Amino acid sequence: MLMIKLLKNFLNENTKLTKKHHEVNKSFKEIISFFNIITSTILEEDMMILFMDSEMIIRSVFLYEGKGLKVLENKTLNIDDKLIEEKVFIKTYKGNSIYCYISKEFTEKYNNCKYRFAIISLKSDNRKYKKFIEKINYSILNLLTYDNEKYSSYENLLMYLDAIDDGISACDSNGILRYINESACKIIGAKKEEMINKKLDLLTNNAILSQVIKTGKTYMDFEYFLEYNKKTFHLMNSAYPVYAKNKNIIGGIDIFRRIKRSMKVASDLAGYEAVYRFENFIGKSKVFNDSKELAKKFARNDKNILILGESGTGKELFAQAIHNYSHRSNGPFVAINCASFPKDLFDSELFGYDEGAFTGARKGGKLGKFELASGGTLFLDEIGEMPIHLQAKLLRVLETKSISRIGSNKKIDVNIRIIAATNRNLEKMVNNNNFRGDLYYRLKVLYLILPPLVKRGKDxxxxxxxxxxxxxxxxxxxxxxxxxxxxxxxxxxxxxxxxxxxxxxxxxxxxxxxxxxxxxxxxxxxxxxxxxxxxxxxxxxxxxxxxxxxxxxxxxxxxxxxxxxxxxxxxxxxxxxxxxxxxxxxx
The missing domain is CATH 1.10.8.60 (Helicase, Ruva Protein; domain 3)
Incomplete structure (x- = not known):
């Protein structure tokens, strides 16, 4: 103990306060942390070891008895102006020989931090000190490499999650949001710093993750209306509890996307896909080319279109080509034949329904064609066969751009373009009160008459x-x-x-x-x-x-x-x- 006290006094008298203020960056803190751990396990008696930066400013001191000297930190070692690296030199202090060893400068590869070690001892062993320093530095670098690789893997994982187009968020067992990716923030218009470490119940009053950690239930592929910042977001969600090895719930994670993306996938899987384009069309006759060029002009507009023509003239092919030529081409294309559904099923096909809306209603409800087509085009083939009561509902959708499912009062906004087609004389049907005049003129904003084959000549x-x-x-x-x-x-x-x-x-x-x-x-x-x-x-x-x-x-x-x-x-x-x-x- 007397010898350690002697070394402490020696250092107190041979250091001076630095004039500069040096911040300790993240890499130095890690190195110091590893230095203290490693040194405590291998330091010998009657020895002190210093960790210094490239300017000889002391960042940490460790003693054999396991206690550092905070009072020496951020001071500059002032032993000799002509230090020889990796050589022991002697200083006399109060009749005692103090042996000092200064290592060469080391460089940490991840952030290019430069540092040195110094050994202050009452014994002289140049070779031993050099190996001792190398052992400490080797151990520090190994730990630093492992820690940086581990951190790098963690950082990479976060980048991978941010690259996903689906929103991802996770909370702990106390309902505190611990993670949210970039896509989730974009979907709801939030910033990460506004969300992280906040209680879910303070962010929204209907957080699905709160239910997950309370019940331990998994919720898969369900429709979800998230309320955040006075706005409602229509999502398709899956949420899962996260368990520790002891089977206790430690949190929850949910994955979600905008409903229109799910609708696009659902439409494609159901076979509602626009495959025809104008360049696929066959024929060079003037009457046909005139129809094609007019259809292209209509495609660039977002107004409703009415296609008239005899049966077999390619009305749906034109509807698909118009969709693919429009700015909605990346959205869904949903087609429905108005003559193919019984009157009592037509409502549910178009508008969908909520769970329990009627006897036999599917669990979880069903999306209607209007919702499936949101963001894209809804093609109503044989519009002249649509029942009168549905014509009134269709007119209401065209006016309000929203629908309500059967069994629900909730309004759902739909962003659709209607293309309707018929081989019937709608104007005559209007005069005979078989078709609503107001709907007819709503649909006939832009109209296209396809030529019969007999008029297309050599086509x-x-x-x-x-x-x-x-x-x-x-x-x-x-x-x-x-x-x-x-x-x-x-x-x-x-x-x-x-x-x-x-x-x-x-x-x-x-x-x-x-x-x-x-x-x-x-x-x-x-x-x-x-x-x-x-x-x-x-x-x-x-x-x-x-x-x-x-x-x-x-x-x-x-x-x-x-x-x-x-x-x-x-x-x-x-x-x-x-x-x-x-x-x-x-x-």
Missing amino acids: IIELTNYFIDKYSKDSDRKVKGMDKEAEKLLLSYDWPGNIRELENIIALSLFICDGEYINKEHLVKAGLKDKNKYSTETINPSKKLSDINRELIIKTLEKTKGNKKRAAEILGVSRNTIYRTLKKNNS
């Missing part, structure tokens, strides 16, 4: 060649095209079923044709009527492929030698459709 030949190529690839037939007589017949026909009828005729003609070219006879057998000759073998192909009649199915089965799977592929229907049709007709 018929171009479309025919496309269908020959399309169906030849799906079969073992090597049909190259049509002969001149077949082309004349196609151009002279009036095409009441338009492009859909043409496609059906060509699809069937390919399987009737045994040579390289489709001729007039093949077309007549496939159902095309020759004005000069009527074939008793003709069939009616003007219906949709999905509604194909018994005669066409039997004809196709003959060509496929009874292979129902192949026949279904040719006709573009399911095998179940073929089975049902044949069973219905006792075939």
Whole structure:
């Protein structure tokens, strides 16, 4: 103890206060921390060790007995102006020899911090001191490397979480928010510093994480209205409790996104996807190109569009192309046929419903087409078939840009563009009180009339060649095209079923044709009527492929030698459709 006291007094008299104020940065604090830990385990008796920065300012002192000397910190060592690195030199103090050893300068690689060590002792052993310093420094650097790599991994993890487009937040078991990523802040318009370490109940009065840590329940893929800063955010959320190894809840984490992103995914999965673009269209006739150019102009506007045209002229294809050409192209495209739903189900399809809205209502409720289309386009095909009571509701949506689900009074904002289509005369229906006039004029802000196929001239030949190529690839037939007589017949026909009828005729003609070219006879057998000759073998192909009649199915089965799977592929229907049709007709 007397010797340690002697060393303390020696240092007190051989240090001086620095004139500069030096802040200790994060890296130095870490090094000092490791220095104190390591030195305490290996320091020998009758020895003091100093940790200094590059300017010889003492940052930490450690004694054998395990106590530092705070009074010496931030003082400059003032032993000799001509110190020799890694050499012991002797100072005489009150009749005692004091041995001093100054290490070379070391550099920490992560933040380029420079530092030295000094040993003050009553013993002289240059070689031993050098190894001793190297051992301390080696241990410090190992710990520093591990700590920095660990910290770097932690920092990387945070960067990975910030790169995710979904919002992520986490709280501890006391309901205090401990983490929130950048996306979550963007979604609700908050700053991290406003959120972190705040009680959830102070941030919002309906925090799902508060329920999670109370109940221990997992909530997956549920609709959630988050209230924050006097605003309501419509989200799709999943929330999970976090357990320690002892099975106690230590917190909760939730992952969420804006509802419109989930709706876009749901729409795509349900098959509501706009795949056609204007560049996919076939035809060069003036009347067709005029319609296409007008549709492009309409696409750049966000007004509602009404598409008029006969059945089979491509109204839905135009609706898809308009969507893909518009600023809504990244949003969902949802199509609904107004003639395909029973009146009592139409409301729930369009508006959705809440859980318990009616007997048989799905648990958790259901999103309606308006919500699924939010941020994008809702295509209402055969709008003339929509029930009158729903026409009034649709008009209300167009006016307010909001809907209420069945069984709920909550207003949900929807950002949609309506494209409606019909082959009926809506103006006449308005005059006969079968269609609301106010809705008609709301929809007819922009309107597009598609030309029937018979008015498109040689587009018929171009479309025919496309269908020959399309169906030849799906079969073992090597049909190259049509002969001149077949082309004349196609151009002279009036095409009441338009492009859909043409496609059906060509699809069937390919399987009737045994040579390289489709001729007039093949077309007549496939159902095309020759004005000069009527074939008793003709069939009616003007219906949709999905509604194909018994005669066409039997004809196709003959060509496929009874292979129902192949026949279904040719006709573009399911095998179940073929089975049902044949069973219905006792075939």
